[in-house]
Amino acid sequence: MSTIRFLRTFIAAAHGGSFAAAAEQVALTQAAVGQQMRALEAELKTTLFDKTGRSMMLTPAGHLLLPRAVDLLAQYDAMRRDIQDQQPIAGNLKLGSLITGMGLLSTTLAELKFLHPSLEVELRVQDQSKLMEDVISGELDAALVVERQWPDKPGLLWTQCYVETLTVIANSSIASADVTISSLFSAYPFIRFDRRTPTGAHIDKIMRGMHLVPQDFLELNSILSIVELVRKNVGFTMVPLLKNFDWENDPNLCVLHLPGRPVARRLGILESGRRSHITGVVRDELLEQLQRMRSGGRTASGFSS
Template sequence: MSNIRFIRTFIAVARCGSFAAAAEKVALTQAAVSMQMQTLEAELKRPLFERVGRTNRLTSIGKQILPQAERLVALYDTMRLTGLGEETAGSISIGAVDSAMGALAAAVTELKVQYPNLDVRLVTGKAFALAPQVETGEIDAAVIVEMAGKTPVSLNWTPLYSEPMVAVGARSVAAGSAAELLSGRPFLRFERSQRTGALIERALRHNRLAVTEFLELNSLEVIVELVRQNAGVSVVPLLEYGSWASDPALRVIPLHSNTPPRIVGMLERKIHDRHAAMTIVQERIRARSGARNGP
């Protein structure tokens, strides 16, 4: 039987009206949303959507199932939060990659206000170092970029938000497209050995963008600071909790709309005693992301 995530995706498609719009809400690719809905329809042995132009409308059966799905998700969430009172004291430790620490810190700050007796420790690190710490129980969870390949069987991955890839240059650089911005200028690359670096390389190929290699660095913030100083140009994920799009010193140009985004989520063990607290952190991060991006 499909898990609760498929039901959440079904609700997102019903509310958003299309697989593409729902994909952004649940931090999945459009192909993954389509696969989940096909699986759900196969299990229920009935069609849930009909395609009309670029939209996906609920069938009559889909309309009947929607309120049941919403009640099921609400019941499941209530079930997960049972016993939370026992988790609002003591300590939890959560890791995050540098570029996701803003999202995590904002959510944890709200959690601490509501539960002042909960002692929270935040640590930063690279995803390849944080994931083993989660698996061994050294930390309770980590907010990281989606890993390539399959998630280890002992761990659970929950997508939280997605970040589109953009080309960035100094405001003084005149350019009407990403290709114009990047052409012939020194390219500042995020290190290829990291998942974000691999996604940037994929974005360059997807958009057929040629670059002039200059420096490879391991910090998105340092790369963008060098861009501000007009030391070069780059392709980076537009950070959910950054202000680059409104920075007067930067020129930010979106890549093609079908460029795969960077997906950030929480990695935690499938069995541990802090699930309810982590659920609240996840929901706070999603809520803040939704408020920033609008409906």
Template structure:
């Protein structure tokens, strides 16, 4: 059995469509569909259920999905071990939106220059989803917001950046007291389904501030644009640049100490994969807004 066909099947299930999986694997949709048909013929069972452009694993597909992921992980580990002292293979990283544009590009550029044989696949997402995918073994590591709970002992965590909460307001507003802004102006809330959004909500509750909610969004750059347009104020982490260009905003520090949003890398304790993760972590530096290792 060609493991590339198994990889195609897993990618289709994870992406939810032939087209998205084809982009991920750098194939044409027709070539990827042919791989799936060949695999189904070899296993003598339909592996996917199709509904329009969306697909999902069939009963037979679900039965082999976990074993297929395990086999692909072992093949990658075997390939990595065979490189000896060199560093090659594939590193699958997840990253939240602000890390994807802020911290990650410089680290990836250093990684690509130092290890040109290493293939890196990047998956965007929110912290809760990326955390789940690391635990399932779908990702080798992920740049996420630190969970509100202790990860399992099978995982390792490295803090990379701390971002204090700030009150965002239109620069033209004469009011500068952060609590007055949060209590009196229309409020654009950072989504409470996000770990960072829950942190902001906790501050509001502890400070006994009841904001006048107008919107609740999970995209920080969109929140910044709406504040710039005068639609309200917000309480968000001071995330790493770049921010949307052309904005005229005021950032007000909070008047009371409060924990920052903490960004870091989470990965599983797998000896073969840990070598690649450590190499990735070495690409950070204080100039790249990455905290030095202690």
């Protein structure tokens, strides 16, 4: 179904006016959007976008494709819903998640349980390495994990769902929207995310690139524990802005985005391939849940997203 995915990306790029806007909408990197569009153009044997300088416009072929792509995807989505309605999802499913992904995944599973009452889900919270190991071995059917270099294993499927950008988070008693990040580093103790992890190592690289010298106080392997210490004004930190935790609206926290909002990590669903007919439904519901969050919609079960 790669063409269906490419058409979704094409519509996002056409409506957003750039590959960068499309990347934000469909949770891909800008490079991945460009790669998909080149593949779609090769398949259709035509050019869809006219890029001049920083501007991007649809070619006549692109204008012709856009309404047809929108109509085709609407028909495809309706067909998929009708088929799923005729084939209730049932049985036991073993899923895994990082603890930081639990908020989003639990909301998704609540929605799935509402739509498919006969579906029983066992949800395990584990660290990244254990989740990868258990999905690859088949112990887990799927897991919400951070992107890594996956082994070449038949049936293994990775789908990116969203990205988490790096932010500086401080207690609101010492920081506000107009404070400079460099002033925090020069004046207050810093709580690090574990540099032994890929995310922690990436954060350290970003700080060195910005010439920020922290006054190290603690180094922990739990983003949630770090932010709780920040809430208690023990220090400030630089960590990914986690989905579904609403830190930006916490009166005790001040969230400051880095220049350019660099990506800290990409998260998605890793499926073992053993029960793809069910894990595919979980994946699609998670992607739809993220889309509803972006548009401020509501779920079928009545949960606010």
